[in-house]
Each structure stands twice: as C-alpha cells, then as structure tokens.
Amino acid sequence: MEAGILLRSVTPANLIRRRSTAHRRPTMASLSPQGGYRGPKPNTEWVADWVSKNDDLVRSLPIYVGGISILAVLFNRTVSGISPVADTSSSQSRADLLALGLSVTSILNGLVWLSIRPKYISVVNPDGVECQRMPNRLPDSVISELLWVWESLSDVTCCRSLVVVYDGIFILQIGFAEKNANGGEAVVVDVENLMQGSLYCGAVRSGSQSYLANLSLYPGKSELPFLPSNTQAVILQPLGDKGLAIVGGDTIRGFTTSDQV
Structure with missing residues (x-):
C-alpha cells in the first residue's frame, strides 16, 4: 500500500529502541545504615x-x-643593573629577547581566542502560519496514518513543517507554512513547479535522502516557497521513485543521524 511506503520512509527510527542487556555487568549498590x-x-x-x-x-x-x-623581564633588568639597551653579546639580553618574544606571542594568542568564538545554535520560532491540508478523497485510514507520522516527527525531532507529494499529487501539508501576502493564509504547494525544481529532481533521481543542514546556505531554498522563510534545516526524503517528503526544522543541524534513518 502506498501509505505504508510513505510511513516507512518518513518515520524516524529512534522512536522506540530496545537496549540489549545480555552482556551488561551487574552493578552492586546499597544504602549505608546512615542512609548514604x-x-x-x-x-x-x-x-x-x-x-x-x-x-x-x-x-x-x-x-x-x-x-x-613582559613586566617581569623589565623588572629583572631594572633590579639586576643590566643596561636597558639589548646587547647581543650578553647571554642575559638574548634570554630576555626570547622571553619578550614568547610573551608577545602569548598576548596575540589571547587576542585570537577572544576574537574567535563558537556560534551558539538556538531554536527559532517559525515565521508563518499553522495549517493542515489534505485532499478530501484520501481514505480515513491513510489520513490517520499521516497524522500519526506528523505527531511522531514533531514530538521527537525538530520538525515543524511537513509536505508530502506522491505520484504528482499533493498529499499533505501540515505544520507551519509561509504566510500568503494577500490573505494571510498559508501558501499553497505548487506541485508542478516543485517537481520541476532541481531539489525535487535530484532527490528522486538519486533515490537517497538529502539533508540540507543549513537551508539559508543553499540557493535551492527558493524552490520551497511554501516553507516558513526562517526554516533552518530541511530533509528531502524520496518515497520510492514517485514521491517526496519534505521535512522542515527549526534548528540548524537539528536533525540527528538517527532522525535521518
């Protein structure tokens, strides 16, 4: 059944995992008489x-x-009576020059550490409207499975938008979507334009999942106008060779390896 293929493709594998305990070593723990x-x-x-x-x-x-x-080197030259002018013939002067070079290097290293800081990734609120669209001709069993997939993805991953297209037919648009400038409603998925885009064609042709960890860096972002403008990451999951599931997230690199299975 087509719905079954769809569910196996978009459902993350980390919903339920059993941990093997066959080789686990027993751990002895107890409470002392004092309760510790x-x-x-x-x-x-x-x-x-x-x-x-x-x-x-x-x-x-x-x-x-x-x-x-640096202050220690200058103080040492002052109290030791050495001439403040460096003399290459003096071993003390050569040692002081080496110490000054190392001190300047240390200061420059500290300035580099202060100027380069890691960029902290934060969760963003999707800039759009919530919607839930499905064709009326879908059977109730398929609708319930699609809703279950959406609830599972949104609960255990950073997924905030989900669009499914199969066999050239629009199947599902749920979660946050880009707001229409005219009426304020969600932008409708244009299946024909989507299927002509390079993202759709490349993902379906390869048959393998495509993960855009930082969507803002990809020029193909313009091919997904129905997603919120500040969508951070996108997974393109082919559904066989006839369809595609588009999963939008609210965090850069927010989908883990297990989420992509």
Whole structure:
C-alpha cells in the first residue's frame, strides 16, 4: 500500500529502541545504615566544567600571562643593573629577547581566542502560519496514518513543517507554512513547479535522502516557497521513485543521524 511506503520512509527510527542487556555487568549498590549511597559514583570532569563556566577568563588568560611576563623581564633588568639597551653579546639580553618574544606571542594568542568564538545554535520560532491540508478523497485510514507520522516527527525531532507529494499529487501539508501576502493564509504547494525544481529532481533521481543542514546556505531554498522563510534545516526524503517528503526544522543541524534513518 502506498501509505505504508510513505510511513516507512518518513518515520524516524529512534522512536522506540530496545537496549540489549545480555552482556551488561551487574552493578552492586546499597544504602549505608546512615542512609548514604554506597556504590559506583559518576565521574566528574571538574576541569572541563570549570573551563565551560569561566569561558571569558580562560580566553583572556594568555593575555594576562604575556603581560605579566613582559613586566617581569623589565623588572629583572631594572633590579639586576643590566643596561636597558639589548646587547647581543650578553647571554642575559638574548634570554630576555626570547622571553619578550614568547610573551608577545602569548598576548596575540589571547587576542585570537577572544576574537574567535563558537556560534551558539538556538531554536527559532517559525515565521508563518499553522495549517493542515489534505485532499478530501484520501481514505480515513491513510489520513490517520499521516497524522500519526506528523505527531511522531514533531514530538521527537525538530520538525515543524511537513509536505508530502506522491505520484504528482499533493498529499499533505501540515505544520507551519509561509504566510500568503494577500490573505494571510498559508501558501499553497505548487506541485508542478516543485517537481520541476532541481531539489525535487535530484532527490528522486538519486533515490537517497538529502539533508540540507543549513537551508539559508543553499540557493535551492527558493524552490520551497511554501516553507516558513526562517526554516533552518530541511530533509528531502524520496518515497520510492514517485514521491517526496519534505521535512522542515527549526534548528540548524537539528536533525540527528538517527532522525535521518
């Protein structure tokens, strides 16, 4: 049944997983007479925790170390009575020059750490309207399965939009969609234009899933005008060689490897 093919293609494999316990070693744990826990304790990475909580301080640390080192070299030359002018014939001067070079390198390294920071990925609210569209001629059993697929995807993944086209026929548009500028309703899926686009043709021709982890970087985004303008990621899942399921997410790289199965 066509609906069965559709469900097997778009349903994530991580809804239900059984963990094998055949080779699990038994763990002994008990309560002491005072009520305390006696058993294996989880390892705590206190160094990693401290660094993550003091990110700005750690990034600035090379600057402090380099600045203090420069002051220490100058103070040493002052109190030791060495001429402030560097003399290449003096071993002390050569050592001071090396220390100053290392200190400047440390300061520059700290400046680089401060200028380069990881970009934190956040969840965005889809800029569109919610809709639920399906042809009236679909059997009730197919409609219920499609709704179940949508509920499963939206519950366990970052999916916020789902469009299904099969055999040149519009099957489903649910979740958030781009708002029509005229009436404020959801933009209708133009199946003919969609099937002529490079995204649709490439995914169906290859027969393999295509994951656009950061949709804004792909020029083919214009071929999906029915998705919210700020859709972050898209999965193009072929349904055999006759259809395509388009899954839109609200987070860049939000779909994990298990979600793409």
